[in-house]
Amino acid sequence: MHELSIAMSIVELAGEEAERRGAQVNAVHLKLGAMSGVVKEALLSCYEMACASTSLEGSSLIVEDVPVVIFCSPCQARRTLNSVQLFCCPECGTPSNRIVQGKELEVVALEIQECAPSPV
């Protein structure tokens, strides 16, 4: 269970970015690959915990699941795997370990609310 430390890294990263822009984070958009080694449900439940008493308290985590895509040499094409238990081309059946997508663990966007300028 390493999802809590991952969640804390996400909160830290998003917090720094928001602070630089003088903004409040409403939501964090995350790309999560099927081969990232991170369990989405565990990450979501840890996120709230990680946000507690930080500038991100009350924000939400929006996860985009990224399937595994391999490159198939005989087909000369990128193919989405049907299962992470079977690394072969779903069209021609040739095994391939040339992973082109599916390991992502990446904050891609932040939904922010700029803090209102203080009245002078």
Add this chain to the structure above:
Amino acid sequence: MRPEPRLIEVRKNVLKRNDVVALGLRDRFRAAGVFVVSLVSSPGSGKTAFLEKTLTFLRAKYRVAALVGDLATENDALRLARSQVPVKQITTGTLCHLEAAMVQAALDDWDLSQLDFLFIENVGNLVCPSSYDLGEDLRVVLLSVTEGEDKPLKYPTIFNSADVAIVTKVDLGVAVEFDWEAAYRNIQSVRPGMQVLKVSAKTGEGLGAYFDFLAARLIELHQAASI
């Protein structure tokens, strides 16, 4: 009036901090000419016994050392110390995996140029270690015959992240009716083309082939460095 919320693009790898440290370690290993092997497996797969045999054998010809990760005890380090090579324990507390920064801290006062092989035994866990690069040259995943043939299908991510699979405790294979063909097929299914070795730390079966494999990789490393 508060401004409307808006979406800004960020694109930041969450594990970047670990990856940066791992990259630094890899550079340091390259400069020192040491070949670094990490071992991952579930608890009880025989990592420590296998590593003890490895250290004892290799030290006759090579300069070897080991780092060993464990949640709470120093038992593994004490066992490995019997091989009479430098061994350092990394106690992770409640953390279920090693991170590059822990390896970096443990190696702080080591002169790596005095080593040919460095082994890093990760915490027994088939989930969490897969996400963390430790700067190693070779990641070995162990699968003991007593765990069953379908482990690779249950934990595809860590098997896919490894470079070599080693089936351990093969001396018990008959007793537990281990289906070697099925295990091999399952490993290839989650990691096509992966080399698979069979060993028994107890009887010594297959260890020679593994040591030859490591020696060949060290030569490759030195050849690559001299080009």
